[in-house]
Amino acid sequence: MALVACKDKTDKAREIVDKSIEAHGGAKYENFTAELDFRKFHFKLMQNNGKYQYERISKDSANNEIWDIINNEGFLRIINGNQVTLSGKDITKYTNAVNSVAYFVLLPYKLKDKAVNLEYLGETEIDKQQYDKVKVWFDKEGGGKDFEDVYCYWFNQKTHLVDYLAYTSGGPRFRRVKNRQTVGGIVFQNYENFAITDTTIQAYDYDKAFIAGKDSLLSLIEQKNIVLK
Numbered sequence: 001m002a003l004v005a006c007k008d009k010t011d012k013a014r015e016i017v018d019k020s021i022e023a024h025g026g027a028k029y030e031n032f033t034a035e036l037d038f039r040k041f042h043f044k045l046m047q048n049n050g051k052y053q054y055e056r057i058s059k060d061s062a063n064n065e066i067w068d069i070i071n072n073e074g075f076l077r078i079i080n081g082n083q084v085t086l087s088g089k090d091i092t093k094y095t096n097a098v099n100s101v102a103y104f105v106l107l108p109y110k111l112k113d114k115a116v117n118l119e120y121l122g123e124t125e126i127d128k129q130q131y132d133k134v135k136v137w138f139d140k141e142g143g144g145k146d147f148e149d150v151y152c153y154w155f156n157q158k159t160h161l162v163d164y165l166a167y168t169s170g171g172p173r174f175r176r177v178k179n180r181q182t183v184g185g186i187v188f189q190n191y192e193n194f195a196i197t198d199t200t201i202q203a204y205d206y207d208k209a210f211i212a213g214k215d216s217l218l219s220l221i222e223q224k225n226i227v228l229k
Contacts, residue, residue, distance in 0.1 A: 006119075008120075009119050009120040009121075010117075010118055010119060010120070012120040013118035013119055013120040013134045013135075014118055016120065016132045016134055016155050016160075017108055017111045017112075017118060017134065017153075017155075019155075019160045020108045020155050020160045020161065020162060021108050021109050021111070021112065022160070023159060023160035023161055023187070024107075024108055024109065024161065024162070024186065024187040025109065025185055025186035025187060026185075028184065028185040028186050029047065029106065029109040029186065030047065030048075030049055031047065031048050031049060032045075032046070032047055032184065032186065032228060032229070033045070033046045033228070033229040034046075034105075034183075034184075034186070034226065034227070034228050034229075035225075035226070035227045035229075036105070036188075036223045036224065036225060036226045036227070037223070037224045037225045038101055038105075038222075038223055038224070040058055041056050041057065041058045041101075042056070042057040042058070043055065043056055043057075043098075043101060043102070043105070044057070045102055045105065045106065051071070051072055052071060052072060053069065053070070053071040053072075054069070054070050054071070054098050054099070054102045055067060055068070055069050055098075056068040056069075056097070056098045056101070064079050064080055065079070065080055065081075066078070066079050067079075068094045068097070068098050069098075070095050070098050070099060075091050075094065075095045077094060104221070105188065105223060107153075107162060107165070107189075108153065108162050111136065111153075114139075115138045115139040116136060116138060117136065117137050117138065117139065118134055118135070118136060119134065119135040120132070120133075120134055120135075121133040121134065121135050121152070121204055123157075124154070124207060126154065126163075126164065126207055126210075126211065129156060129157075129158075129163070130156075130157045130158070131154040131155060131156060131157060131163065131164070132154070132155045132157060133152060133153070133154055133155075133204065133207070134152065134153050134155065135150065135151070135152050135203075135204050136150070136151040136152065136153060137149070137150050137151070149167055149168045149169045149203075150167070150168055150202065150203045150204070151165065151166065151167045151168075151203060152165065152166045152167075152203045152204040152206065152207075153165045153166075154207060161177075161180070161187065162177070162189070163176070163177050164176050164177070164207065164210075165191075166196075166203045166204070166206040166207070167203055168203050171195060172195065172196035172198075172199055172201075172203070172206060173193060173194065173195065173196070173206075173218075174193075174194045174195075174196050174206040174207070174209070174210050174215060175191040175192065175193050175194070175221065176191060176192045176194070176210075177189050177190070177191055178190045178191055178192045178220065178222075181226070183226045183227070183228045184228030184229075185228075186228060188223055188226055190220065190221060190222045190223060191220070191221040192217060192220060192221075193217070193218050193219045193220065193221050194210065194215040194216060194217055194218060195215065195216045195218050196209045196210070196214060196215055197209070197214045197215060197216060198214045
């Protein structure tokens with residue numbers, strides 16, 4: 001019975017996530033090129049039926065143009081048009097930096113990745129809205145550097161959009177959608193990023209801490225100048 005119950009929670013969570021992906025853009029995610037600005041970086045995110053390439057472009061204090069690129073083949077860094085050799089440590093560092101931005105920009109689509117595990121945690125209410133709560137964690141293989149972290153997502157039962165999310169990486173964090181815009185059929189979201197001051201609770205209970213006022217606004221997560229091709 002326990003195995004059946006666990007499978008039911010997984011199937012329910014997958015159904016919720018699939019509906020949310022459809023609401024956020026659906027098939028549009030499979031083949032697109034998006035460009036946007038995030039903080040001091042310009043990003044170019046490309047996907048084409050399973051193939052992907054994510055680029056982060058910036059300039060350093062000496063006005064050198066730096067391209068950090070990850071795709072199905074791996075990572076490379078190009079400075080002023082020339083590929084440079086990096087240590088394994090730096091490759092991991094820059095790969096994670098590019099991936100983390102792409103991951104949040106492409107939510108909830110990225111919850112389709114093979115390394116993702118899902119569990120339905122039930123219904124809850126925030127600000128007079130009803131939500132389905134889904135716990136997310138990752139397999140070690142393909143789960144990235146933070147594969148042991150636990151995430152949680154709150155899916156609006158009416159719109160199927162992601163309105164809130166929580167995670168433990170870098171400290172207890174709870175994000176609330178500040179505004180959203182639809183560009184080329186894909187929904188892009190900005191967030192208010194809160195620190196949860198009660199560090200004794202699990203990520204899937206951060207909504208309770210937020211409702212109780214046990215939070216502190218840290219930053220705004222904003223994507224600007226979005227263009228979809």
